Amino acid sequence: METKILESTNENIKMAAELIQNGGLVAFPTETVYGLGADALNPEAVQKVYAAKGRPSDNPMIVHICRASDIGQLTPKLSATIVTLVENFWPGPLTLVVKKKASVPDVTTGGLDTVAVRMPDDQIALKLIEQAGRPIAAPSANLSGRPSPTKAQHVIEDLNGKIDMILLGEDCRVGIESTVLDISGEIPTILRPGILTAEALQAAIGGEVVMDPALLVNRPRDVSEPDFQPKAPGMKYKHYAPKAQMIIVEGQREKVKAEIQRLQLLNERLGNKVGVILFEEKAFVEAAHNFFARLRELDEESIDLILAGALSDTDGVGFAVMNRMLKSAGYNIVKV
Numbered sequence: 223m224e225t226k227i228l229e230s231t232n233e234n235i236k237m238a239a240e241l242i243q244n245g246g247l248v249a250f251p252t253e254t255v256y257g258l259g260a261d262a263l264n265p266e267a268v269q270k271v272y273a274a275k276g277r278p279s280d281n282p283m284i285v286h287i288c289r290a291s292d293i294g295q296l297t298p299k300l301s302a303t304i305v306t307l308v309e310n311f312w313p314g315p316l317t318l319v320v321k322k323k324a325s326v327p328d329v330t331t332g333g334l335d336t337v338a339v340r341m342p343d344d345q346i347a348l349k350l351i352e353q354a355g356r357p358i359a360a361p362s363a364n365l366s367g368r369p370s371p372t373k374a375q376h377v378i379e380d381l382n383g384k385i386d387m388i389l390l391g392e393d394c395r396v397g398i399e400s401t402v403l404d405i406s407g408e409i410p411t412i413l414r415p416g417i418l419t420a421e422a423l424q425a426a427i428g429g430e431v432v433m434d435p436a437l438l439v440n441r442p443r444d445v446s447e448p449d450f451q452p453k454a455p456g457m458k459y460k461h462y463a464p465k466a467q468m469i470i471v472e473g474q475r476e477k478v479k480a481e482i483q484r485l486q487l488l489n490e491r492l493g494n495k496v497g498v499i500l501f502e503e504k505a506f507v508e509a510a511h512n513f514f515a516r517l518r519e520l521d522e523e524s525i526d527l528i529l530a531g532a533l534s535d536t537d538g539v540g541f542a543v544m545n546r547m548l549k550s551a552g553y554n555i556v557k558v
């Protein structure tokens with residue numbers, strides 16, 4: 223298929239909206255990462271998203287809306303918690319998992335009785351959804367398993383020839399995907415950490431927010447293990463994998479630097495091409511912005527081994543980046 227790759231002018235956004243209305247696939251920028259959009263209420267269109275990405279079909283999509291009140295079209299009842307969160311954080315990098323209405327197709331939610339909803343903070347995305355006149359289901363616009371796309375070029379690399387259109391935009395401001403918060407049960411639970419932290423959510427709700435215990439597992443996961451049951455189906459898959467082997471080094475800053483240097487020299491002597499990811503200490507927001515792009519950059523350079531310094535953070539933005547880093551490295555971590 224020929225993919226139209228176009229600047230996000232009003233005219234091109236209109237064309238993109240028409241493609242969505244006709245069951246087509248359009249990649250578009252958001253503030254977190256680029257998304258691959260389809261009509262969320264059209265099962266055949268959503269099916270095509272799974273196919274284009276090579277994504278397992280039990281992994282549900284996030285449904286994107288352009289007006290906060292539109293969440294009422296997708297969920298039967300608006301609780302006080304929903305209203306508070308929406309007022310505080312939308313548009314923005316927060317996805318809410320809520321009970322779904324019957325009108326939301328099963329393919330969109332991977333057969334779950336809940337739906338994930340988000341209002342992105344990006345003018346191109348909002349215009350596209352508005353003009354399509356319907357909610358847009360959009361996972362990240364990468365091939366399944368590859369690092370999420372934070373630049374238009376990343377989308378072109380992964381999806382050119384597989385979808386109808388790519389709307390070009392700026393590099394994504396945030397750089398990691400939205401925080402996924404499940405509010406369909408008793409206690410609000412973070413299923414995927416993001417730039418919006420538990421602390422910020424807690425302050426807004428004025429009550430407890432917990433982490434899905436699966437997020438605290440710091441070792442390679444075996445999906446068949448009974449204790450490993452992440453509630454967001456997507457969190458169990460191999461993710462963000464660079465082509466190179468990757469090792470994370472964790473510990474006190476100076477020791478980490480020394481160990482990375484030692485491993486680098488050793489491996490270079492063996493003829494391996496080594497890449498290093500070492501962010502400034504505590505510069506977590508910057509790390510979030512750059513992490514996926516850096517992984518792709520190293521792939522371009524045909525690196526054999528990536529050595530990454532762990533970010534030391536137990537629950538904030540650094541924790542969210544570490545969640546991605548651990549998956550990229552297949553939980554390959556050494557402590558010094």
Ligand code: TXA
Pocket residue numbers: 252254255256257258281282283284317319331334336337338340342360361362363398399400401402413414453454455456457
């Ligand atoms: O920032 C983002 O959220 C980006 C942009 C494009 O908006 N989208 C994104 O979508 O990251 P995706 O499909 O790559 O990740 C969605 C995550 C997956 O881990 C999925 O399993 C989880 O959200 N999810 C979706 N619906 C769910 C539901 N009903 N219950 C639990 N988890 C759900």
Ligand code: MG
Pocket residue numbers: 361362370
């Ligand atoms: Mg994704």
